[in-house]
Amino acid sequence: MTMEITLTINEQAKNIVIEPNDLLIDVLRREGYASVKRGCDEGTCGACTIILNGRAVKSCILLAVQAHEGKITTIEGVGTREHPHPLQQAFVNEGAIQCGFCIPGLLLSAKALLDKNHSPTKDEVKLALDGNLCRCTGYSGQIKAVLNAAAIMRGDNK
Numbered sequence: 001m002t003m004e005i006t007l008t009i010n011e012q013a014k015n016i017v018i019e020p021n022d023l024l025i026d027v028l029r030r031e032g033y034a035s036v037k038r039g040c041d042e043g044t045c046g047a048c049t050i051i052l053n054g055r056a057v058k059s060c061i062l063l064a065v066q067a068h069e070g071k072i073t074t075i076e077g078v079g080t081r082e083h084p085h086p087l088q089q090a091f092v093n094e095g096a097i098q099c100g101f102c103i104p105g106l107l108l109s110a111k112a113l114l115d116k117n118h119s120p121t122k123d124e125v126k127l128a129l130d131g132n133l134c135r136c137t138g139y140s141g142q143i144k145a146v147l148n149a150a151a152i153m154r155g156d157n158k
């Protein structure tokens with residue numbers, strides 16, 4: 001049995017036919033959002049993080065049907081090569097990326113934080129990134145990058 005759900009992904013409304021037990025990560029990857037990475041498949045690593053209705057969530061532990069009529073952001077919808085989002089630029093500037101596997105999820109957790117809190121403390125950044133594991137870069141540059149991006153977005157560095 002199949003069913004149809006509606007998702008708005010990166011501002012684009014889509015009707016998608018799914019099986020009732022399809023995971024959201026699988027539907028997003030099937031639809032071409034390859035930035036949504038599969039790591040642990042059990043809600044631990046954060047590689048599959050997306051923003052759903054303003055909250056960073058792990059798409060490997062959500063059924064696609066639970067996102068019906070939801071608004072989703074993947075990293076494909078954040079910045080461009082020519083005009084990166086301040087978070088993306090800050091990660092590059094801080095050297096906070098190595099293999100890149102964890103980065104879409106990390107950036108989206110950080111974006112969900114900064115969308116709500118323009119002046120997070122270091123502890124608030126740490127808490128927001130708590131569910132995103134990075135095996136190769138280490139977290140200090142990533143935390144600094146988020147704080148730097150927040151400052152740039154507030155206009156503090158002008």
Ligand code: FES
Nearest residue numbers: 039040041046060
């Ligand atoms: S793949 Fe979803 S949290 Fe690891």
Ligand code: FES
Nearest residue numbers: 098099100134135
């Ligand atoms: S940059 Fe490789 S896992 Fe984070």
